[in-house]
Amino acid sequence: MFRGFAVKALCFVGYTVQYGCIAHCAFEYIGEFVSCSGPSMEPTITNHDVVFSEKISRHLYRIQKGDIVIAKSHFDPKMNICKRVIGLEGDKVCTSGPSDIFKTHTFVPRGHVWLEGDNLRNSTDSRSYGPIPYALIRGRVCLKVSKIQSRLTYSLKPEA
Amino acid sequence: AQAGFGRRYFKAFVSGFFVAVPMTVSVLDCLAYVARVDGASMQPSLNPEGGSSSDVVLLNRWSVRNYQVQRGDIVSILLIMPISPQVSLGLVHGRASHIIWPPRRWQRIVPSVPVDRRPLLNWDGETEDD
Numbered sequence: 175m176f177r178g179f180a181v182k183a184l185c186f187v188g189y190t191v192q193y194g195c196i197a198h199c200a201f202e203y204i205g206e207f208v209s210c211s212g213p214s215m216e217p218t219i220t221n222h223d224v225v226f227s228e229k230i231s232r233h234l235y236r237i238q239k240g241d242i243v244i245a246k247s248h249f250d251p252k253m254n255i256c257k258r259v260i261g262l263e264g265d266k267v268c269t270s271g272p273s274d275i276f277k278t279h280t281f282v283p284r285g286h287v288w289l290e291g292d293n294l295r296n297s298t299d300s301r302s303y304g305p306i307p308y309a310l311i312r313g314r315v316c317l318k319v320s321k322i323q324s325r326l327t328y329s330l331k332p333e334a
Numbered sequence: 335a336q337a338g339f340g341r342r343y344f345k346a347f348v349s350g351f352f353v354a355v356p357m358t359v360s361v362l363d364c365l366a367y368v369a370r371v372d373g374a375s376m377q378p379s380l381n382p383e384g385g386s387s388s389d390v391v392l393l394n395r396w397s398v399r400n401y402q403v404q405r406g407d408i409v410s411i412l413l414i415m416p417i418s419p420q421v422s423l424g425l426v427h428g429r430a431s432h433i434i435w436p437p438r439r440w441q442r443i444v445p446s447v448p449v450d451r452r453p454l455l456n457w458d459g460e461t462e463d464d
Contacts, residue, residue, distance in 0.1 A: 192353055195360035202363060251401050251424030285413075309412035310424050 203229050205313065208244055210256050214291035214298070218242070219256065219318065227313035237287070237308075239265075242315040245289065248306055256315065257299050261288035263308075269301060287311065367393040367428055369410065379408065379443070380433070390435035391443070393428030401426060405453070406445030 200206075205228035210219050219225060219242070227244045231237055239259055247253040261267040261282045270278045282288045286305035291297025300306065371380045371389045380389050393410055401423050403409055408430040411421055433439050 192357065195356040196352070198360045198363065199356045203359075246422075246424035248422050248424070251422070251426075307412070307422060307425060310422060 203233065205229055205316075207319070208254070208256075208313075208315075212256075213296045214293050215242070215256055215258070216293040216296075218258075218292045219315075224319040225256075225315045226317040226319070228316050229313045231314045232311050235308075237311060237314060238262075243287075243289070244312045244315060245306060246310040246312060248303055248310065251310075254312065255289070255299075257289035257291050257297070259287050260290045260300070261305075263287070267300075285309075363395065364399070365394075365396050367395055368434065369393055376408070380430075387436055389433050389439060391430040392432040392434050394431040395428045397429050397431070398426050403429065404445050406447040408443055408445075 205226055208225055208227050210223050210225060211221055213221060231241070232243075237243060237259060239262055241259045242256065243259055244254050244256050247255050263282050263284045263286055265282045265288065266279050267282060267288045268277060269280050270276065282305050285308050287308055288300045288305050290299045290301065369391060371391055374381060374384060377384075380391070391408075398409070403423075403426060410427045410430065411425045412427050413421070413425060430443050432443060433441050
Protein backbone atom coordinates (compact mmCIF):
# COMPACT_ATOMS: atom_id res chain seq x y z
CA MET A 175 0.00 0.00 0.00
CA PHE A 176 2.84 2.37 0.80
CA ARG A 177 4.52 1.38 -2.46
CA GLY A 178 1.36 2.27 -4.41
CA PHE A 179 1.25 5.67 -2.73
CA ALA A 180 4.92 6.30 -3.41
CA VAL A 181 4.46 5.40 -7.08
CA LYS A 182 1.49 7.76 -7.34
CA ALA A 183 3.42 10.56 -5.63
CA LEU A 184 6.36 10.04 -7.99
CA CYS A 185 4.06 10.17 -11.01
CA PHE A 186 2.52 13.38 -9.72
CA VAL A 187 5.95 14.96 -9.25
CA GLY A 188 6.99 13.79 -12.71
CA TYR A 189 3.94 15.33 -14.37
CA THR A 190 4.37 18.57 -12.42
CA VAL A 191 8.00 18.88 -13.54
CA GLN A 192 7.06 18.07 -17.12
CA TYR A 193 4.21 20.59 -17.34
CA GLY A 194 6.29 23.15 -15.47
CA CYS A 195 8.98 22.86 -18.11
CA ILE A 196 6.42 23.18 -20.92
CA ALA A 197 4.99 26.27 -19.22
CA HIS A 198 8.47 27.76 -18.81
CA CYS A 199 9.20 27.25 -22.50
CA ALA A 200 5.85 28.78 -23.48
CA PHE A 201 6.39 31.88 -21.31
CA GLU A 202 10.00 32.27 -22.35
CA TYR A 203 9.81 31.61 -26.09
CA ILE A 204 6.21 32.20 -27.17
CA GLY A 205 4.58 34.89 -25.03
CA GLU A 206 2.94 35.88 -21.78
CA PHE A 207 0.38 38.27 -20.34
CA VAL A 208 1.80 41.29 -18.52
CA SER A 209 0.07 43.84 -16.33
CA CYS A 210 1.37 47.36 -16.88
CA SER A 211 1.39 50.15 -14.32
CA GLY A 212 2.35 53.78 -14.60
CA PRO A 213 1.47 56.71 -16.84
CA SER A 214 4.47 56.72 -19.17
CA MET A 215 2.72 55.04 -22.12
CA GLU A 216 -0.58 56.93 -22.07
CA PRO A 217 -2.81 57.07 -24.04
CA THR A 218 -1.76 53.81 -25.71
CA ILE A 219 -1.43 51.79 -22.51
CA THR A 220 -2.98 53.11 -19.30
CA ASN A 221 -2.43 52.15 -15.69
CA HIS A 222 -3.44 48.54 -14.83
CA ASP A 223 -3.81 47.49 -18.46
CA VAL A 224 -3.07 43.88 -19.31
CA VAL A 225 -1.11 43.30 -22.49
CA PHE A 226 0.22 40.23 -24.27
CA SER A 227 3.94 40.31 -24.95
CA GLU A 228 5.24 37.90 -27.57
CA LYS A 229 8.82 36.65 -27.39
CA ILE A 230 9.30 35.34 -30.93
CA SER A 231 10.27 38.69 -32.51
CA ARG A 232 12.87 39.30 -29.86
CA HIS A 233 14.57 35.93 -30.34
CA LEU A 234 14.55 36.30 -34.12
CA TYR A 235 15.92 39.87 -33.87
CA ARG A 236 12.84 41.29 -35.61
CA ILE A 237 12.11 44.17 -33.24
CA GLN A 238 11.41 47.22 -35.40
CA LYS A 239 11.11 50.96 -34.92
CA GLY A 240 7.70 51.82 -33.50
CA ASP A 241 7.28 48.53 -31.62
CA ILE A 242 6.26 48.66 -27.98
CA VAL A 243 8.60 46.43 -26.01
CA ILE A 244 8.90 45.09 -22.49
CA ALA A 245 12.50 45.29 -21.28
CA LYS A 246 14.43 44.68 -18.08
CA SER A 247 15.13 47.90 -16.24
CA HIS A 248 18.70 49.14 -16.51
CA PHE A 249 18.77 50.07 -12.83
CA ASP A 250 16.91 47.11 -11.31
CA PRO A 251 16.99 43.95 -13.42
CA LYS A 252 14.10 42.44 -11.47
CA MET A 253 11.82 45.25 -12.68
CA ASN A 254 10.47 45.56 -16.20
CA ILE A 255 9.74 48.68 -18.24
CA CYS A 256 7.31 49.08 -21.12
CA LYS A 257 8.30 51.66 -23.74
CA ARG A 258 8.27 52.25 -27.49
CA VAL A 259 11.35 51.70 -29.67
CA ILE A 260 12.19 55.05 -31.25
CA GLY A 261 15.63 54.20 -32.65
CA LEU A 262 17.58 51.06 -33.56
CA GLU A 263 21.36 50.70 -33.71
CA GLY A 264 22.91 53.23 -36.06
CA ASP A 265 19.95 55.61 -35.98
CA LYS A 266 20.30 59.29 -35.17
CA VAL A 267 17.87 60.35 -32.44
CA CYS A 268 17.02 63.78 -31.11
CA THR A 269 17.87 64.21 -27.44
CA SER A 270 16.72 67.79 -26.91
CA GLY A 271 13.20 68.72 -25.89
CA PRO A 272 10.69 70.42 -28.19
CA SER A 273 11.14 73.74 -26.38
CA ASP A 274 14.96 73.85 -26.61
CA ILE A 275 16.48 76.34 -29.01
CA PHE A 276 19.56 74.27 -29.86
CA LYS A 277 18.74 70.75 -31.01
CA THR A 278 21.09 67.98 -29.95
CA HIS A 279 21.34 64.55 -31.53
CA THR A 280 23.04 61.30 -30.72
CA PHE A 281 23.66 58.05 -32.56
CA VAL A 282 22.37 54.79 -31.14
CA PRO A 283 25.39 52.48 -30.69
CA ARG A 284 25.58 48.95 -32.08
CA GLY A 285 23.64 46.39 -30.03
CA HIS A 286 21.46 49.07 -28.36
CA VAL A 287 18.00 50.58 -28.81
CA TRP A 288 16.50 53.96 -27.91
CA LEU A 289 13.25 53.77 -25.96
CA GLU A 290 10.75 56.52 -25.23
CA GLY A 291 7.36 56.47 -23.58
CA ASP A 292 4.33 57.78 -25.46
CA ASN A 293 3.55 60.21 -22.63
CA LEU A 294 6.69 62.30 -23.18
CA ARG A 295 6.03 64.67 -20.33
CA ASN A 296 5.71 61.91 -17.74
CA SER A 297 8.17 59.23 -18.79
CA THR A 298 11.68 58.27 -17.65
CA ASP A 299 13.25 56.66 -20.67
CA SER A 300 16.35 56.79 -22.87
CA ARG A 301 16.23 60.57 -22.77
CA SER A 302 17.41 60.31 -19.15
CA TYR A 303 19.39 57.06 -18.98
CA GLY A 304 20.60 56.65 -22.54
CA PRO A 305 20.22 53.76 -25.00
CA ILE A 306 19.72 50.31 -23.51
CA PRO A 307 21.31 47.06 -24.74
CA TYR A 308 19.17 44.97 -27.08
CA ALA A 309 19.72 41.95 -24.85
CA LEU A 310 17.64 43.55 -22.08
CA ILE A 311 14.50 43.45 -24.26
CA ARG A 312 12.17 40.65 -23.18
CA GLY A 313 9.26 40.82 -25.60
CA ARG A 314 7.14 42.85 -27.97
CA VAL A 315 3.65 44.01 -26.98
CA CYS A 316 1.23 42.94 -29.68
CA LEU A 317 -2.21 42.83 -28.05
CA LYS A 318 -3.99 44.79 -25.36
CA VAL A 319 -6.79 43.26 -23.33
CA SER A 320 -9.42 45.97 -22.87
CA LYS A 321 -12.61 45.83 -20.87
CA ILE A 322 -15.61 47.39 -22.58
CA GLN A 323 -18.80 47.30 -20.51
CA SER A 324 -17.57 44.38 -18.41
CA ARG A 325 -16.82 42.19 -21.45
CA LEU A 326 -13.24 41.37 -22.36
CA THR A 327 -12.21 42.16 -25.92
CA TYR A 328 -8.86 42.17 -27.64
CA SER A 329 -7.60 45.13 -29.61
CA LEU A 330 -4.88 44.51 -32.16
CA LYS A 331 -1.59 46.36 -32.40
CA PRO A 332 -1.74 49.36 -30.10
CA GLU A 333 -0.69 52.03 -32.59
CA ALA A 334 0.69 55.44 -31.83
CA ALA B 335 1.34 -5.76 -37.37
CA GLN B 336 3.85 -3.50 -39.12
CA ALA B 337 1.49 -0.54 -39.28
CA GLY B 338 0.58 -0.96 -35.59
CA PHE B 339 4.22 -0.99 -34.55
CA GLY B 340 4.97 2.09 -36.67
CA ARG B 341 2.08 4.02 -35.16
CA ARG B 342 3.05 3.09 -31.61
CA TYR B 343 6.62 4.09 -32.31
CA PHE B 344 5.47 7.41 -33.74
CA LYS B 345 3.27 8.11 -30.70
CA ALA B 346 6.09 7.24 -28.33
CA PHE B 347 8.47 9.46 -30.26
CA VAL B 348 6.10 12.45 -30.24
CA SER B 349 5.31 12.13 -26.53
CA GLY B 350 9.01 11.71 -25.73
CA PHE B 351 9.82 14.74 -27.86
CA PHE B 352 7.35 16.90 -25.98
CA VAL B 353 8.88 15.80 -22.71
CA ALA B 354 12.56 15.90 -23.62
CA VAL B 355 12.74 19.21 -25.49
CA PRO B 356 10.99 21.41 -22.88
CA MET B 357 12.90 19.76 -20.05
CA THR B 358 16.28 20.20 -21.76
CA VAL B 359 15.52 23.81 -22.63
CA SER B 360 14.34 24.51 -19.07
CA VAL B 361 17.46 22.94 -17.57
CA LEU B 362 19.70 25.02 -19.84
CA ASP B 363 17.74 28.19 -19.04
CA CYS B 364 17.30 27.79 -15.29
CA LEU B 365 19.97 25.46 -13.94
CA ALA B 366 23.26 25.25 -15.77
CA TYR B 367 24.95 25.60 -19.10
CA VAL B 368 28.26 24.43 -20.50
CA ALA B 369 30.40 26.78 -22.56
CA ARG B 370 33.86 26.85 -24.11
CA VAL B 371 36.14 29.76 -23.28
CA ASP B 372 37.78 31.44 -26.29
CA GLY B 373 40.46 34.07 -26.16
CA ALA B 374 43.14 35.19 -23.75
CA SER B 375 41.40 37.98 -21.86
CA MET B 376 40.90 35.86 -18.74
CA GLN B 377 44.44 34.54 -18.43
CA PRO B 378 45.83 33.15 -16.18
CA SER B 379 42.58 32.01 -14.54
CA LEU B 380 41.02 30.62 -17.74
CA ASN B 381 42.83 29.40 -20.89
CA PRO B 382 46.30 29.73 -19.38
CA GLU B 383 47.94 27.89 -22.28
CA GLY B 384 46.41 30.03 -25.00
CA GLY B 385 45.46 28.64 -28.39
CA SER B 386 46.35 24.97 -27.88
CA SER B 387 43.48 23.97 -25.64
CA SER B 388 40.39 25.92 -24.58
CA ASP B 389 38.85 25.53 -21.17
CA VAL B 390 35.25 24.41 -20.91
CA VAL B 391 33.37 25.88 -17.95
CA LEU B 392 30.10 25.12 -16.24
CA LEU B 393 27.92 28.25 -16.04
CA ASN B 394 25.57 28.26 -13.09
CA ARG B 395 22.30 29.96 -14.12
CA TRP B 396 20.48 29.20 -10.88
CA SER B 397 22.79 31.28 -8.72
CA VAL B 398 22.27 34.43 -10.81
CA ARG B 399 18.49 34.18 -11.09
CA ASN B 400 18.25 36.99 -8.49
CA TYR B 401 21.28 38.78 -9.94
CA GLN B 402 23.33 38.27 -6.78
CA VAL B 403 26.99 38.34 -7.69
CA GLN B 404 30.02 38.97 -5.51
CA ARG B 405 33.29 40.74 -6.15
CA GLY B 406 35.70 38.26 -7.69
CA ASP B 407 33.05 36.13 -9.44
CA ILE B 408 33.67 35.13 -13.03
CA VAL B 409 30.42 35.71 -14.93
CA SER B 410 29.25 35.43 -18.50
CA ILE B 411 27.22 38.30 -19.93
CA LEU B 412 25.02 38.90 -22.96
CA LEU B 413 27.00 41.46 -24.86
CA ILE B 414 27.21 42.68 -28.43
CA MET B 415 29.08 45.92 -28.18
CA PRO B 416 30.05 47.69 -24.96
CA ILE B 417 29.63 51.46 -24.99
CA SER B 418 30.65 52.16 -21.42
CA PRO B 419 32.83 50.41 -18.86
CA GLN B 420 29.77 49.62 -16.78
CA VAL B 421 27.52 46.74 -17.76
CA SER B 422 23.88 46.51 -16.75
CA LEU B 423 23.22 43.86 -14.10
CA GLY B 424 20.38 42.52 -16.21
CA LEU B 425 22.91 41.33 -18.78
CA VAL B 426 24.59 38.88 -16.38
CA HIS B 427 23.80 35.47 -17.81
CA GLY B 428 25.61 32.98 -15.58
CA ARG B 429 28.37 32.48 -13.05
CA ALA B 430 31.30 30.27 -14.01
CA SER B 431 31.46 27.82 -11.15
CA HIS B 432 33.66 24.93 -12.36
CA ILE B 433 36.17 24.17 -15.07
CA ILE B 434 35.14 20.80 -16.49
CA TRP B 435 37.60 20.29 -19.40
CA PRO B 436 40.48 19.46 -19.87
CA PRO B 437 40.49 16.87 -17.09
CA ARG B 438 43.79 18.03 -15.67
CA ARG B 439 42.17 21.42 -15.00
CA TRP B 440 39.13 20.11 -13.11
CA GLN B 441 38.54 22.60 -10.30
CA ARG B 442 35.98 24.76 -8.61
CA ILE B 443 36.36 28.43 -9.51
CA VAL B 444 36.80 30.44 -6.33
CA PRO B 445 35.85 34.14 -6.33
CA SER B 446 38.95 36.25 -5.88
CA VAL B 447 39.97 39.79 -6.75
CA PRO B 448 43.66 40.52 -7.43
CA VAL B 449 45.15 42.86 -4.82
CA ASP B 450 45.87 45.63 -7.31
CA ARG B 451 42.30 45.59 -8.75
CA ARG B 452 40.24 46.09 -5.61
CA PRO B 453 37.72 48.93 -5.47
CA LEU B 454 38.94 52.01 -3.63
CA LEU B 455 35.85 52.16 -1.42
CA ASN B 456 33.56 49.54 0.06
CA TRP B 457 36.29 46.94 0.45
CA ASP B 458 35.54 45.41 3.88
CA GLY B 459 34.22 48.85 4.78
CA GLU B 460 37.72 50.39 4.74
CA THR B 461 39.29 52.71 2.21
CA GLU B 462 42.61 51.91 0.56
CA ASP B 463 45.58 54.11 1.33
CA ASP B 464 47.18 55.79 -1.68
